[in-house]
Amino acid sequence: MSTTTTPEKITGATIxxxxxxxxxxxxxxxxxxNTSALAGNDxxxxxxxxxxxxxxxxxxxxxxxxxxxxxxxxxxxxGDQLDTLVVMNPAALVTNIGDLKTGGTLIVNEDSFQAKxxxxxxxxxNPLDGxxxxxxxxxxxxxxxxxxxxVEELGLSAKIADRCKNFxxxxxxxxxxxxxxxxxxxFIQSKFGGMPDIAEANEKSLKAGFNYGETTEAAISTYQVxxxxxxxxxYRNIMGNQALAIGCIAAAKLSDRDLFxxxxxxxxxxxILHELSKHKEHGVRTFQAEDEIAAICSVIGAAFAGHMGIxxxxxxxxxxxxxxxxxxxxxxxxxxIINVQRGxxxxxxxxxxxxxxxxxxxxxxxxxxxxxxxxxxxxxDCFATAIDAWRIAVTFMCPVxxxxxxxxxxxxxxxxxxxxxxxxxxxxxxxxxxEDDDPEFLPYSRDENLARPWALPGTKGLEHRIxxxxxxxxxxxxxxxxxxxxxxxxxxxxxxxxxxxxxPPLEVCGPEKGDLLVLSWGGTxxxxxxxxxRAQSAGTSVAHAQLRFLNxxxxxxxxxxNNYDKVLIPELNLGQLKALIQAKYxxxxxxxxxxxxxxxxxxxxxxxxxxxxx
Amino acid sequence: MSIDLPVLKPADFGSDQDVRWCxxxxxxxxxxxMKKTLAKIGDPRENTVFISGIGCSSRFPxxxxxxxxxxxxxxxxxxxxxxxxxxxxxxxxxxxxDGDALSIGGNHLMHAIRRNVxxxxxxxxxxxxxxxxxxxxxxxxTGKITKSSPVGSIDNPLxxxxxxxxxxxxxxxxxxxxxxxHLGQTLLRASAHKGTSFVEVYQNCNIFNDGVWKYATDxxxxxxxxxxxxxxxxxxxxxxxxxxxxxxxxxxxxxELGKGISEDDLLFHDEKSTEPSLAFLLSRLRQPEFxxxxxxxxDIAMPVYDEGVNQQVDQAQEANxxxxxxxxxxxxxxxxxx
Numbered sequence: 001m002s003t004t005t006t007p008e009k010i011t012g013a014t015i016x017x018x019x020x021x022x023x024x025x026x027x028x029x030x031x032x033x034n035t036s037a038l039a040g041n042d043x044x045x046x047x048x049x050x051x052x053x054x055x056x057x058x059x060x061x062x063x064x065x066x067x068x069x070x071x072x073x074x075x076x077x078x079g080d081q082l083d084t085l086v087v088m089n090p091a092a093l094v095t096n097i098g099d100l101k102t103g104g105t106l107i108v109n110e111d112s113f114q115a116k117x118x119x120x121x122x123x124x125x126n127p128l129d130g131x132x133x134x135x136x137x138x139x140x141x142x143x144x145x146x147x148x149x150x151v152e153e154l155g156l157s158a159k160i161a162d163r164c165k166n167f168x169x170x171x172x173x174x175x176x177x178x179x180x181x182x183x184x185x186x187f188i189q190s191k192f193g194g195m196p197d198i199a200e201a202n203e204k205s206l207k208a209g210f211n212y213g214e215t216t217e218a219a220i221s222t223y224q225v226x227x228x229x230x231x232x233x234x235y236r237n238i239m240g241n242q243a244l245a246i247g248c249i250a251a252a253k254l255s256d257r258d259l260f261x262x263x264x265x266x267x268x269x270x271x272i273l274h275e276l277s278k279h280k281e282h283g284v285r286t287f288q289a290e291d292e293i294a295a296i297c298s299v300i301g302a303a304f305a306g307h308m309g310i311x312x313x314x315x316x317x318x319x320x321x322x323x324x325x326x327x328x329x330x331x332x333x334x335x336x337i338i339n340v341q342r343g344x345x346x347x348x349x350x351x352x353x354x355x356x357x358x359x360x361x362x363x364x365x366x367x368x369x370x371x372x373x374x375x376x377x378x379x380x381d382c383f384a385t386a387i388d389a390w391r392i393a394v395t396f397m398c399p400v401x402x403x404x405x406x407x408x409x410x411x412x413x414x415x416x417x418x419x420x421x422x423x424x425x426x427x428x429x430x431x432x433x434x435e436d437d438d439p440e441f442l443p444y445s446r447d448e449n450l451a452r453p454w455a456l457p458g459t460k461g462l463e464h465r466i467x468x469x470x471x472x473x474x475x476x477x478x479x480x481x482x483x484x485x486x487x488x489x490x491x492x493x494x495x496x497x498x499x500x501x502x503x504p505p506l507e508v509c510g511p512e513k514g515d516l517l518v519l520s521w522g523g524t525x526x527x528x529x530x531x532x533x534r535a536q537s538a539g540t541s542v543a544h545a546q547l548r549f550l551n552x553x554x555x556x557x558x559x560x561x562n563n564y565d566k567v568l569i570p571e572l573n574l575g576q577l578k579a580l581i582q583a584k585y586x587x588x589x590x591x592x593x594x595x596x597x598x599x600x601x602x603x604x605x606x607x608x609x610x611x612x613x614x
Numbered sequence: 615m616s617i618d619l620p621v622l623k624p625a626d627f628g629s630d631q632d633v634r635w636c637x638x639x640x641x642x643x644x645x646x647x648m649k650k651t652l653a654k655i656g657d658p659r660e661n662t663v664f665i666s667g668i669g670c671s672s673r674f675p676x677x678x679x680x681x682x683x684x685x686x687x688x689x690x691x692x693x694x695x696x697x698x699x700x701x702x703x704x705x706x707x708x709x710x711x712d713g714d715a716l717s718i719g720g721n722h723l724m725h726a727i728r729r730n731v732x733x734x735x736x737x738x739x740x741x742x743x744x745x746x747x748x749x750x751x752x753x754x755x756t757g758k759i760t761k762s763s764p765v766g767s768i769d770n771p772l773x774x775x776x777x778x779x780x781x782x783x784x785x786x787x788x789x790x791x792x793x794x795x796h797l798g799q800t801l802l803r804a805s806a807h808k809g810t811s812f813v814e815v816y817q818n819c820n821i822f823n824d825g826v827w828k829y830a831t832d833x834x835x836x837x838x839x840x841x842x843x844x845x846x847x848x849x850x851x852x853x854x855x856x857x858x859x860x861x862x863x864x865x866x867x868x869x870e871l872g873k874g875i876s877e878d879d880l881l882f883h884d885e886k887s888t889e890p891s892l893a894f895l896l897s898r899l900r901q902p903e904f905x906x907x908x909x910x911x912x913d914i915a916m917p918v919y920d921e922g923v924n925q926q927v928d929q930a931q932e933a934n935x936x937x938x939x940x941x942x943x944x945x946x947x948x949x950x951x952x
Contacts, residue, residue: 038949183947236948246942253939260700280930281937285699285923290725294692297685297722301665301696304683305704309696327686417948420939433660457681457697457704460660465629465675467684468668477631478676 007178007224012041012071014079015173017166018096019088019109021054021064024166028086029066030412031170035183036070037237037414040227044069044526045412046078046599051267051350058112058120060091070177072226076378076526078411080601084176086169088112088143091121097133106136107172109165111144139217143168143209150208151201160198164205171209178224181210231416238415240379240408241268244312244338245275247386249282252308254387255394255426258283260307262298264291264317267350268406269340272312292320296337300324303333304466306430306456308390312338315357316347319364325399326365327468329492332444332452334393334400336386337371341405341522343597352597353407355522356573361401362551362580368489370496372396373551375403377525380415382408385548387423388503394428395502396495397451403550405572407523407599430454434461444476449502450495499552506554508563510536510543515613517564519589521547521577524570524600531605540613547577553584561587566612568592570605624649627659629679635670640791640817641738645677647794648707648736651801652680655705662705665694667714670745671738671817674709688719691726694733698920705805708735713743716752716772727781729919730809736801737774737814738791742823760822775897775911778812779890784916785811786893788908791818792831796842796908803910809918829901830908839901843909848880849896851905859899866895868904885913 015032017025026047037043046067055062069079084105087093089112100106113128127133128140147165148158167188174181185203192199213222238246252259261284263273277286285307289295295311302309313321318339328335341357343349361373372392376385382404389400431453434441443464444452455462464476470488472479479485508517510532520528525546532544545560547553561567561581569578570592578591592608594600627649635641652662662680666672668687675682681704685693690708698706708726715723715737726733742760743749749762753774757766778786785807789800797815804811816827829839841851841859849859850871858880860869869875884892893912900906 034947038947040949040951230951232951234944234948234950236944236946249942250939258700260696262696279942280927281934282939282942283927283931285927287696287699287923289692289695290721293689294695294722294725297689297692298696298699300685301683301693301698302700304663304681304693305697305700307700323686324689331683417943420943457663457701458660460658463659463680463682465664465678465682465684467675467682468686469684 007222013083014069015084016067018065018092041070042228044078109143110140167205168209171206175210175213235414239412241271243382247383251387251390260302262287262295269312292317296321296324303335310336328399332397338402340409349597358576373401375522442474500555505556513563514541516542527600624653638820643791666709669711669714671711691722706733712739712751712753731919734811738817740819748822779894784809786911788814790816
């Protein structure tokens with residue numbers, strides 16, 4: 001493979017493929033990501049697609065995009081502004097062009113800018129005409145025609161041939177960024193090997209796109225992104241939902257039990273169900289329940305049975321599970337409840353990201369019903385989060401909520417693969433059988449963590465009844481005693497509060513004291529960490545802290561907050577963490593709030609930091 | 615070699631909790647028969663789990679000295695499914711009522727039955743909401759005057775057994791709280807069946823709906839108002855056993871024996887029929903037009919859900935005996951950073 005010009009060395013690039021939902025943009029982006037990761041780049045991705053499976057062709061509503069940042073340095077986000085934008089039709093152009101940098105490269109499938117295409121995108125004029133795109137480097141390519149020509153000899157129908165044009169677009173981008181074609185050629189063989197015609201057509205299209213760049217655009221410079229200096233080790237790309245699923249399997253093995261998932265399909269959590277249902281060889285049982293309520297109820301049944309029970313859903317599903325979550329809490333059985341947050345309220349924005357279910361996680365149940373809440377910060381971090389959450393659940397005998405989000409769930413990044421042996425075991429003990437003359441079994445007695453014994457059905461002499469009615473301390477018998485109820489509510493609260501001593505203290509990245517602390521949680525980690533690092537290199541007195549544990553808060557949080565003049569809390573909601581922190585510590589915080597269904601751009605945080613430290 | 619296993623008596627299955635049902639409630643009788651049944655089955659107490667929803671009947675697990683879970687309204691079949699899938703070694707009973715199972719929990723009942731999870735669902739039907747003090751239920755008769763229907767309910771009542779049959783139930787039966795011998799036998803049959811056993815028990819609520827099953831329990835009238843189903847036997851009823859059910863095309867009719875009609879002209883009961891239409895038809899026989907059937911309507915073998923789930927896991931483990939988590943972690947395309 002060679003290009004006619006020497007490629008320009010760059011530290012990174014942000015590239016987005018945008019086209020119709022059926023144009024294969026997700027596949028193109030994923031392939032570019034994997035190829036770049038194999039080339040040693042750090043990568044971070046952001047797929048963005050409509051809720052409709054096939055929205056009307058050519059319309060703005062049907063535009064699907066996949067963004068990836070490839071870099072020669074450690075990165076935490078899929079990038080803000082685009083260096084290169086590939087658009088397959090006018091709708092994709094008008095909905096994405098705003099994100100392209102001035103001077104950025106715009107690659108256009110010129111063939112799809114006919115009168116009909118413009119009409120579908122509700123455009124009166126062709127945006128390729130006139131001066132509107134003058135600030136970009138525009139490369140117009142007759143992709144449809146060239147792809148058809150490339151596969152002509154295979155005698156495929158025009159419809160099938162046209163489906164290959166995403167490979168042509170990929171080929172061109174591979175040329176522009178000096179990517180190796182081989183990983184994608186291998187992928188084509190494994191994916192389409194059973195359909196030799198299709199495999200060959202995709203191969204030809206990919207190569208045609210690459211060669212087109214080499215022969216016709218030889219005058220323009222191409223780019224070379226060097227290898228990132230990631231810590232030594234073995235890596236793979238992993239998406240957030242995949243990492244959660246694998247993390248749950250690992251947690252089950254570490255605690256020596258089988259995994260049971262009760263789940264009902266919901267965007268963007270369904271991939272957890274899909275992933276886990278593939279791993280029966282690891283003792284995973286998946287139950288696609290009739291609804292969200294049955295899903296969590298089956299999980300409570302599994303937890304009573306002694307298994308690692310988990311349920312995965314998104315906000316609307318969690319709303320339905322609320323009553324059963326309260327039951328899980330009062331039964332004091334361990335289980336994981338995963339909420340992959342999406343835009344709300346109600347059905348909201350199913351395929352878009354948001355962090356607006358924090359209140360729901362904290363307060364979305366009747367009565368005094370505290371539950372621990374843990375939030376992963378990135379796709380690969382979901383693995384460790386699952387293990388951490390399960391360790392808390394079994395140590396304190398309670399359900400634990402994992403708050404992921406659509407951005408983390410569908411985003412991908414390199415994951416440094418651990419060896420199983422390097423992971424810390426999770427110890428669980430169950431009370432032993434008892435004989436008739438042994439001391440009475442007390443299902444609601446407490447250990448040093450205030451956890452009650454996990455007695456399994458089938459164990460002789462430990463027969464006991466649990467339920468949603470208030471229970472007497474120790475015996476667990478139904479109790480309406482006023483003092484007992486107060487004591488039990490306080491005890492269940494205290495049990496959750498004590499987790500603060502079990503989790504690590506909050507770590508701060510940057511000066512221990514200073515002008516500003518940026519406090520983030522969940523998927524806003526990447527944008528906040530990058531923005532703070534940039535501001536620090538510019539000499540700003542600013543630090544960053546990421547709250548992994550949202551209930552309870554780490555024991556040193558108050559101290560950390562008081563070390564800074566100002567506290568900025570960027571969130572993809574209208575200020576939920578901010579309100580929790582202000583209420584608990586009476587420390588005034590400044591919110592940076594966005595609910596557009598999209599993650600923060602680094603620059604948005606940077607600007608706010610600059611304003612606050614001016 | 616012989617080991618003397620302790621023989622459990624009915625009383626051994628009672629917990630130390632005070633039973634708090636109203637004096638005279640039909641639930642007492644069902645509780646007593648359940649204890650007798652479990653003693654007959656003879657399984658150790660620790661291998662049995664009772665799961666209930668919410669309502670008067672759902673207090674049942676507290677009164678049994680087995681494992682028990684008093685869950686949330688209507689959802690007991692879902693808890694039972696999760697438990698049974700993870701622990702097929704346990705005997706799982708679901709105790710529910712007409713409001714719990716058929717109103718708020720209709721969805722879970724339907725899906726547990728169609729999956730054929732190996733659990734026994736006992737529905738105490740008293741045709742009223744008892745614990746909330748007397749509103750009409752999904753099985754209350756049209757026109758029923760209650761606190762929430764002061765001028766009469768306009769809802770059409772549901773026939774639980776028809777619903778179960780519509781979901782493809784593999785075991786369907788009906789009994790009556792005070793018909794203790796029949797109830798005991800029915801519970802025993804339900805327990806012996808592999809798959810979901812669905813049993814409706816006519817249960818009297820002497821506070822809010824007293825006498826609702828009077829026609830089926832009064833010594834004088836019950837023989838005319840009930841048909842006791844027996845496998846392979848004709849459908850005969852009446853004090854003098856002189857009446858029967860005959861099928862006229864697809865329509866059942868009551869006929870008197872003699873006068874040119876013999877037993878051979880009657881409908882014969884076949885609980886093993888894979889075709890559920892006749893069993894369904896029997897579930898539609900309602901008072902006052904017809905006598906109502908009690909006994910086992912249907913008892914057929916069908917694939918069992920929890921067995922299926924565990925078979926898939928076993929097969930995957932047999933096919934991949936050496937699969938490790940390191941393999942799982944390293945699946946897909948990996949690369950090394952030196």
